[in-house]
Amino acid sequence: MSPELSSRARALALPYYEDALPAHDEFHANRVRDLALRLAADVTGPVDEDLLAAAAWLHDIGRPLERTGEVDDHGRWAAREVSELLATEGVSEDRLAAVQHCLRTHSIRSNSPDPESIEAKLLFDADKLDAIGAVGIVRLAEIVGERSGRSGVRCAVIDDTAATREVTTAKRDVSLLREWASERLTALHTEPAQRLGASRWEYVADFFERFDEEIGPDATR
Incomplete structure (x- = not known):
């Protein structure tokens, strides 16, 4: 090259x-x-x-x-x-x-x-892959934080501090990260990217499973 x-x-x-x-x-x-x-x-x-x-x-x-x-x-x-x-x-x-x-x-x-050239498709896929996996979770959380800072709305709340201590993983705050990662996974154009994305998604799924186990009144970890 x-x-x-x-x-x-x-x-x-x-x-x-x-x-x-x-x-x-x-x-x-x-x-x-x-x-x-x-x-x-x-x-x-x-x-x-x-x-x-x-x-x-x-x-x-x-x-x-x-x-x-x-x-x-x-x-x-x-x-x-x-x-x-x-x-x-x-x-x-x-x-x-x-x-x-x-x-x-x-x-x-x-x-x-839509990207048409192979270079455009590869750039699109690489950009989306940087939002899937371990690095991706950190990046998506940073992006949510950026939006929270601009809007003044607390859109990156992890847990519900109300008396009910309702687990928030089914709410927009945390599930937004999962939705964004999934959206990027399904948008990938090239076969190599799809393979790598599937591998990185395994970590994302494990992360959120562990998250669910750690948070809330019935936390198991």
Whole structure:
């Protein structure tokens, strides 16, 4: 894999992550890059790994601005932003368009277009896999915390402090993490990602089973 485009993309992307919160910081981008290349090695057919790695570094550069309300859609914003960034780096129009497609389609939002190229599908899958498994549970909890901080609503409550001590795992607070992980598992496009996702889901299921056993008035652990 030629590191030319990906190394330039990394250098361009890092300043954008300086104001990022942990769930969408440069370390997340790096994990997504590593996962995407891991998946790429296990798919049938050619993959432009340099382009894929570049898109992974750039995919969340708009997250800090989205968090503060300065942009509505960080994927679409990033696609516009890299048009200028990569054009000044001498990137050809077809490769620029391919990166932009990856950025526009990496989100799981219902209004996001579907990824069509293999690079876009691999980026989407790698991004979703970083929200499944042990790391994924931590990231999803961080995202819930971010939303709680922005809205002022306590949306990450673990336990019910009322007199009844009602277990909250069936309520939106904790079950939201399970729902988000499951949603990402079912959205995966490529077969290697689906295999890895199924393996990571086993940990998620075990985690929530243990969670249920630890919390509430009838806790068994």
